[in-house]
Amino acid sequence: MSRNTIVSIGGAVPDMLNNIGTVFFEAQNMRYHRYAEALTVTLLDNALDAGKTCPHLHFKTDERDICVVWNTLSALIGGELTPQALTDYSRKLWDEHAAVVPLRLRDKVIVYFEPKQSIRVFSPFALKKLKPLDKVPAKMTLAFVKRALANGQYANLRCNYVLTDDYAWDAAVNFRKGAIDALPMLERIIESPSGWWTSMDGNPAAPLVSLCCHSFDSNSFTLKLDSTAAVA
Known part of the structure; x- marks a missing residue:
């Protein structure tokens, strides 16, 4: 298991x-x-x-x-x-x-x-309660991020880095860089939303969204409204 x-x-x-x-x-x-x-x-x-x-x-x-x-x-x-x-x-x-x-x-x-x-409370069986985005938001918020991830409206969801107090360990695991799954990320931001913040660049067609927890956990994805990576 x-x-x-x-x-x-x-x-x-x-x-x-x-x-x-x-x-x-x-x-x-x-x-x-x-x-x-x-x-x-x-x-x-x-x-x-x-x-x-x-x-x-x-x-x-x-x-x-x-x-x-x-x-x-x-x-x-x-x-x-x-x-x-x-x-x-x-x-x-x-x-x-x-x-x-x-x-x-x-x-x-x-x-x-x-x-x-x-x-x-996160549930993989309740994600349909989070409605898909029908347009690119004027300002990205955590609520919009949840809706995008729950409905597969993203591409290249990845961790950019995670920092701890142990730099040697961080370097050994390459700062946990790489592709990540949407469901565990959704669980994290739904159940423990404190400290998370988000921003979005100005690309109107496929904006890059940053999703970070304080300054030690940085993630990002490209917003795509056509739901090509559906998770539910």
């Missing part, structure tokens, strides 16, 4: 217990993340909707053992911890206990409930 995996309806389910990373399940409209000692579930029905929230549940144990979390949830569910079973149980916990902070399950697993602002 990669760090971010998308499972389409009918797709093969990865090993959710033994692999650390994030999985988006289309059939359940759910995001699952396995940490070293905990797991989280985010219900994505309202993702990218303004003025709403997405239920986010964090399951952990004082024993710092993911198997304790997994086995306890499996016992409470009464069977295999499938994506559907985990989604249904998480929704039930949210509906019945979200006011309890935190909630203890069988004195072993602790559940924390967090209503996340939907507009800051």
Whole structure:
């Protein structure tokens, strides 16, 4: 399982217990993340909707053992911890206990409930909510960048450089220069928009857009309204 995996309806389910990373399940409209000692579930029905929230549940144990979390949830569910079973149980916990902070399950697993602002919750299944641009904006903003990337209205999306406090390491990895994927970039600017800024040159046909986080993370792409690189 990669760090971010998308499972389409009918797709093969990865090993959710033994692999650390994030999985988006289309059939359940759910995001699952396995940490070293905990797991989280985010219900994505309202993702990218303004003025709403997405239920986010964090399951952990004082024993710092993911198997304790997994086995306890499996016992409470009464069977295999499938994506559907985990989604249904998480929704039930949210509906019945979200006011309890935190909630203890069988004195072993602790559940924390967090209503996340939907507009800051990324989902690859909700990108259609971001409408394509119908013209080149007079001034580029982060909102326009999200719409362009979500609808494939770009070319040559790339990282120009990333700087850390370790120049030797930065040089060894060539400052992370090179082509990048739109979905991880969208996730970053949707879920953590603080510090990002954007600008655009004066080319009216195919303007170059700069997308940067503070001064240490520089990226760019060429805006193309014909959607030749659709990502959704």
